[in-house]
Every structure is written in structure tokens, then in C-alpha cells.
Amino acid sequence: MDKSINPKIDFLKQKIAVLPSDPGVYQYFNSDGKIIYVGKAKNLKKRVSSYFVRRPENGKTAILVRNIANIEHIVVGSEEDALLLENNLIKKYQPRYNVLLKDDKSYPWIVIKNENFPRVFSTRNVIKDGSLYFGPYTSTTMVRTLLDLFKSLYPLRNCKLNLSPNKIAEGKYKVCLEYHLGNCKGPCIGEYDEESYRKNIDAIKNILRGNIGSVIKYLKELMMAYAADFKFEDAEEIKQKINQLSSYQSKSTVVSSNITNIDVYSIIHDEESAYINFLKVVNGAIIQAHTIELKKRLNESKEQLLSIAITEIRERLHSTSREVIVNVKPDTDFKNIKFSIPQKGDKRNLLELSERNVKYYRLEKLKQQSIRKKETREERLMNTMQKDLRLPYLPKHIECFDNSNIQGAFPVAACVVFKNGKPSKKDYRHFNIKTVVGPDDFASMEEILKRRYSRLLAENESLPQLIIIDGGKGQLGAAMKSLREIGVTDQVSVIGIAKRLEEIFFPGDPIPLYLDKNSESLKVIQHARNEAHRFGITFHRNQRSKNFVSSELDEIKGIGDKTKEKLLSTFKSVDQLKKQDLDSIKLVIGLSKATLVYNYFKTKK
Incomplete structure (x- = not known):
């Protein structure tokens, strides 16, 4: 990951480092704080990291990644929940880089109609008429499997007749083909009483709510009976239904048709801070999520802190919901707001989801603090170099010099600068040798160092902690001669590196230092030496080319x-x-x- 992928990569790496490996939804924000992309993930950390591992091959993806200024996420219970929440957020915010979802795109529900002898069928339209809706389902196959199961287990009607007791008693209706096929027991003509029918509906509700153990037990017994009678095709069909039910989740914790317009708050706290998560639910779907941290000042209670957070979040996010779910009652009476702490059902599921997210948020904050306290790679590298090279100071600023000439023609020199072990190319400098005649590398080195550091001193610029000379004892001696003349030998450390065996020479010490070939210190020194050589050769080539052009036109x-x-x-x-x-x-x-x-x-x- 580098800054060419995204200029804020260092900040984003800290966010990614503490992402959980749970299913959820991630949101990318631009520098204006606007959501530009929403995505779902089975593993949040792995999915978000994949955007920044290498430069995206797709041009549009590369533009998206470059514009990411912040990352937020919402943890959910399953990949299916993540898919549903992603769908809701895309519809709500219509992020620039998401595929636009049409308003009429929705997932199927199974409805138990609010009527006499209720019908059970699938629908994509949730109507507030007192009917029970279960779902939504991301798989239409699952919906068909459940409806087929209900049809095979329970004789339900599928007509739209108004089966009021009066009309049945008056004999208004006649049986249809479904009755003759055995799929319906004829409640329309009074052959099936409503109490027995209601028991079937209650059993279906249990299945849809996830209480399916007894149903699976019954189906297994039926399967074994078919097998005993050598009805293997029927047994295989029952087995497939058992497999579907065994993997079935009754409904999503993210969406519920019974919840219309509420806010959800959950708070946890420790000795220093309180963390509050907020979920906004409208028309049965989460459309907003936000978590804040409050620093304690006077050992405030969590009831006091929740009151402060609710006031802040409602004002900031312009919330006007009159029903608020909390895990702790605030200590303030808010006008026109009803607070509740649900113990079961859909609202309890939402509160648990909020609590899970606020716990993750706190853990991520603690991880970030722990990462900041740990020694960074640059600090570790600087400490290693200081120890390996016996330096008095951390070599945060390194300069390396190299000469280039061909038999004394067009003599030039290069100075490359490293900051915290990395090249700082904007600080690179090249020099034309002015006072030396002929191929004299030692004299050239003397001239360049004297010019370089005399100027830095005159301009009150900071000196490097380490100077690297590309060469052995002779080059190092020439460098020290210049530095003594301008009086900076007590302010900087100087080493020379010889190419043949990568020996490190120190001033006044005839015995070189041999660093391990895998040493991080040696790798930085070699990198600086190679950069100086490359930069010098490029400048030397350009000078030769210019000189040739000028001499020919002259x-x-x-x-x-x-x-x-x-x-x-x-x-x-x-x-x-x-x-x-x-x-x-x-x-x-x-x-x-x-x-x-x-x-x-x-x-x-």
C-alpha cells in the first residue's frame, strides 16, 4: 500500500488494522464526508483490505479508491443480513460508485394474511393491514421451499373469498379444484372448522420464527416410513426439505416489518470514556448508523452520558422519532419521546445488534491506541541503525554522495537524501564539479561536501545525522578533510561503503565493519548508495548530451x-x-x- 493508491493511505491503514473479521457492511466516505460507496462483506477486514493491496486494474475502481477519505462499518449477524442492509443503505444514500437500485426492487416476504382462514403466500409489498410478514428473504428458492412445505403438510386455502361465518352459513360458495385434489379441506362450505385451521397457522408461524425442531423430527419419521415402504423417491424429496429447513434462518435481524420509525441507542463505558451507538430504523429497515465517544470529566454516570449523547445525535442527524429503544434509561425526561428496554422480539434483536456494534467500536478504539503506543517500523529501523553503526544520534536524516565522470570529462556529483529510512526525492541535489581538473575523485568529493554543508550552515538548515560516502578509505578521508575545514565533524557521523565486499569504513579506523547481508541497516545503506549512483549517472548522461548539442551548433x-x-x-x-x-x-x-x-x-x- 502506497500513497499513489490513496494519499490518505496511512490513516486508512490504521482504520483497516482494527476492522473485525465478522460479516457486515462497509461505507466509504470522501473528503466532504459524503458516502461514495456501500459494500457488504462476509469478512469485513479481508474485504476492505483487498481494495488497498495493489493498484486496481479497473479504472473506475482506482478512482473510487483514490477518493476514499474515511471508512465506517456496521457489524451484523450473517452474510444475508449484510446483503439486506447494503440494499437499504444504497437505496437511502444512492452512493456515486454503487449500482443504482430502483425503488421497486425489493426482497420477497412470506405473509400470513389477517383474515378468516388466513392465506399464506409470498409478496414483495408490505402492507400495514395487521397481517404478519416474515422475511425478507434473499433467496426465492427458500421462499418456494417453505411454501411447498406448508402446502404438503397443511391443507390451506389459496382462494381470495371472504370466508366470514355468515357467508359460509348462507352457503354462498362452492368447492374448487383444490378441494377435489385434496389440497384444501373446504372451509368455504363449512367442512373445516376455524379452530383446526388456526392450529395449522400456529404451526406455520413456529416454523417461520425458527421453532422448527418438532417439524424436522416429524419429517424424519415420515422419511423413514417412506424408506421402509421402498418409496425412495418420496423419501428423497422429504430429505431435501429437511436439509432446507436445517439451514434455514427464520428472518433477518436487520429488517422487520413490525417496526416503523424508531431510534435505537446502546451505551457502554469504562473509567475514561463512554461509547454510544445509534441506529435509525424507518419502515422496517436500518437506514443510518453512527457511533460516538464521550470523554468523562467528572465520573458521570452512564444515564447522564446517554442523555448527552441522545441530545447531540438527534440534533446532529435531525432525528424526530418519538419511540426510542435503549439499553439504559437516560436520566433526563425528553418531551414527546417514549423510551423502552425490550426484552424479546424484533426490537430486542435490534438492541442487541446496536450493542454488538458499540462493543466492536470500543475494541477498535483500544486496538488503535495500542498500535500507536507500539514502536513504529521507522523507529525500530532507526534504533537498529544507531546500534549497528555505533551512532550518537538516531539517523533520521541521511545524505549519500557519489561522483560520476568518464576520464575526467563532464565531472558531476549527486547527493540523495533519506528521511526515516526512506528516499526524500524532493531533497535530492546534483552538482557540476567546478574547481577540479581531470579525473580526481578525492578532490571532487572534497569540493562537493564543502559546497553542500557550507551552504546549509549559511542558510541555517539542519545537518544530517549520517553522511554516507560511496567509496572506501580514500573517499572517506577526502570527505572528512572537507568537513573538518568547515567545522562540522562533531555534529555529523560519516561512513564509507566499498562496493567489492560491502565493507563499512569509519574515520580513523583501518578495520572495516561487515554487516549481515540481511541486515536492515545494510539494506538502507545500499539503497542510498544505489540511489546516489542512479541519480548521478542520469545527471551525467544529460550533461554529456547537452554538451554535445551545444558544441555541434557552436x-x-x-x-x-x-x-x-x-x-x-x-x-x-x-x-x-x-x-x-x-x-x-x-x-x-x-x-x-x-x-x-x-x-x-x-x-x-
Whole structure:
């Protein structure tokens, strides 16, 4: 993970490090605090980490990742719950990088209709008419399996007739095909009493609420009976129903049709802080989640702290719900608000979900504090280098020097800078050797160090804690001579590294130090030496190229510096200039000078 993927990667890494490995929903926010993406995960930590492991190949994903400024998450009980919650949040916030969900997209429910001799069927429309709704279900296969099971176990009607006692008594209806097929016992003609029918409905409610042990027991006995009678196809069909029921979860803890518009608060606290989670539930779905931390000042009680949090969150999130679920009653009377601590049912499930999230939030905060207290990699590296190289100070600022020349031609030098063990490329510097004639590396090193550190002293800039010289005893001796002349040898440490055996030389010590080839200290020194060599060679190559261009154009009499600048600016190189005809050159510098240039290159050909 690096800053080219996301400029806030260091902050995001801290958030990811403490994510739980539970199922849930993650939300990405941009720098304006707006949700730009909502996703679900079976394992929150693994899923969110995957966005930042490497640069995304997809362009749109790369743009999303680069715009992430913050990450928040909600822990739920299962992957199915995560899918449902993701759906709700996408509909609510319509994040820019999510696939847009149409408003009519919904998951199926199983409804037990509020009527005489209730019907049981699937629907995608929840109507507040007193009927019981179970779900929603993410699998339509599961819905069909349950309805088929009910049909095979219990003779229920599927007609839409108004089976009031008066109309049945008056003989208004006749039996249909379902009656003749044995799927219905004819409540419409009074052959099936309502009390027996209600017992079947109660059994179906138990199955939908998860109380399915007795049903599975019955089905197993039926399966064995079929097998004993050699009805293996029937036994296999029952076995498949048992498998479906065994893996069935009665409903989601995230959504409930019985809950319309409520707020949920849960609080936990310790000696220093209180943590409060908030869930907003509208029309049976969670559409908002938020957790805050309050620092204690006067050993306030959790009842007092919850009152403060409720006031803050309701104002901040513009909540006007009149029903509020809590795990502790606040010590303040809020007008037009009814507080309750549910002990069972859907509301209890929501409170437990809120409590689970606030516990995770506290654990994450404690983990973050623990991580901050631990020694960072940079600090450990600096301590290791200080110990290995016997330095008086931590080498947080390192500078490394290298000379480049070919038989004394175009002598240059490079200085690379490392901060906390990493390259700081904006601080790199290169030098043209000015006072040395011929290939004299020692004298060149003396000149460069004297120029570099005389300037830093004159500008009151900080000196490095460590200077690395690319070379052995001779180069190190030349460097120390310069540093003694400007009086900084007591302020900096200097070492030399010889290429052949990677020996580390210290001033005044004829015996080199050999660091383990896997040593972190040696790797930093080698990295700095290689960077200095690369940076110096690149600069040296550029200087040779410029010198060649200038010397060739200098051969043309009557062509001055401004004219050369115009030509190179227009044609980019001498090679391109050579390919031009007289008219093209004339448009840039006029006919007389163009003739001189054109004739010169024509003659050289």
C-alpha cells in the first residue's frame, strides 16, 4: 500500500488494522464526508483490505479508491443480513460508485394474511393491514421451499373469498379444484372448522420464527416410513426439505416489518470514556448508523452520558422519532419521546445488534491506541541503525554522495537524501564539479561536501545525522578533510561503503565493519548508495548530451545562443533539425541564418 493508491493511505491503514473479521457492511466516505460507496462483506477486514493491496486494474475502481477519505462499518449477524442492509443503505444514500437500485426492487416476504382462514403466500409489498410478514428473504428458492412445505403438510386455502361465518352459513360458495385434489379441506362450505385451521397457522408461524425442531423430527419419521415402504423417491424429496429447513434462518435481524420509525441507542463505558451507538430504523429497515465517544470529566454516570449523547445525535442527524429503544434509561425526561428496554422480539434483536456494534467500536478504539503506543517500523529501523553503526544520534536524516565522470570529462556529483529510512526525492541535489581538473575523485568529493554543508550552515538548515560516502578509505578521508575545514565533524557521523565486499569504513579506523547481508541497516545503506549512483549517472548522461548539442551548433559561424535556443525549442533536437528543409528552418530564424544552418549540415553530410 502506497500513497499513489490513496494519499490518505496511512490513516486508512490504521482504520483497516482494527476492522473485525465478522460479516457486515462497509461505507466509504470522501473528503466532504459524503458516502461514495456501500459494500457488504462476509469478512469485513479481508474485504476492505483487498481494495488497498495493489493498484486496481479497473479504472473506475482506482478512482473510487483514490477518493476514499474515511471508512465506517456496521457489524451484523450473517452474510444475508449484510446483503439486506447494503440494499437499504444504497437505496437511502444512492452512493456515486454503487449500482443504482430502483425503488421497486425489493426482497420477497412470506405473509400470513389477517383474515378468516388466513392465506399464506409470498409478496414483495408490505402492507400495514395487521397481517404478519416474515422475511425478507434473499433467496426465492427458500421462499418456494417453505411454501411447498406448508402446502404438503397443511391443507390451506389459496382462494381470495371472504370466508366470514355468515357467508359460509348462507352457503354462498362452492368447492374448487383444490378441494377435489385434496389440497384444501373446504372451509368455504363449512367442512373445516376455524379452530383446526388456526392450529395449522400456529404451526406455520413456529416454523417461520425458527421453532422448527418438532417439524424436522416429524419429517424424519415420515422419511423413514417412506424408506421402509421402498418409496425412495418420496423419501428423497422429504430429505431435501429437511436439509432446507436445517439451514434455514427464520428472518433477518436487520429488517422487520413490525417496526416503523424508531431510534435505537446502546451505551457502554469504562473509567475514561463512554461509547454510544445509534441506529435509525424507518419502515422496517436500518437506514443510518453512527457511533460516538464521550470523554468523562467528572465520573458521570452512564444515564447522564446517554442523555448527552441522545441530545447531540438527534440534533446532529435531525432525528424526530418519538419511540426510542435503549439499553439504559437516560436520566433526563425528553418531551414527546417514549423510551423502552425490550426484552424479546424484533426490537430486542435490534438492541442487541446496536450493542454488538458499540462493543466492536470500543475494541477498535483500544486496538488503535495500542498500535500507536507500539514502536513504529521507522523507529525500530532507526534504533537498529544507531546500534549497528555505533551512532550518537538516531539517523533520521541521511545524505549519500557519489561522483560520476568518464576520464575526467563532464565531472558531476549527486547527493540523495533519506528521511526515516526512506528516499526524500524532493531533497535530492546534483552538482557540476567546478574547481577540479581531470579525473580526481578525492578532490571532487572534497569540493562537493564543502559546497553542500557550507551552504546549509549559511542558510541555517539542519545537518544530517549520517553522511554516507560511496567509496572506501580514500573517499572517506577526502570527505572528512572537507568537513573538518568547515567545522562540522562533531555534529555529523560519516561512513564509507566499498562496493567489492560491502565493507563499512569509519574515520580513523583501518578495520572495516561487515554487516549481515540481511541486515536492515545494510539494506538502507545500499539503497542510498544505489540511489546516489542512479541519480548521478542520469545527471551525467544529460550533461554529456547537452554538451554535445551545444558544441555541434557552436561550429556554425553566425549562429548565436538565442538562435540555437529557438531551433532546439522548435525542433527538439539536432537530429530533427538535420532532417528539415530550408523553408522549414527559415520560418523559425529567417532566411539568412537558415541558409547558414542548412548549408552547414548539408556540407557535413
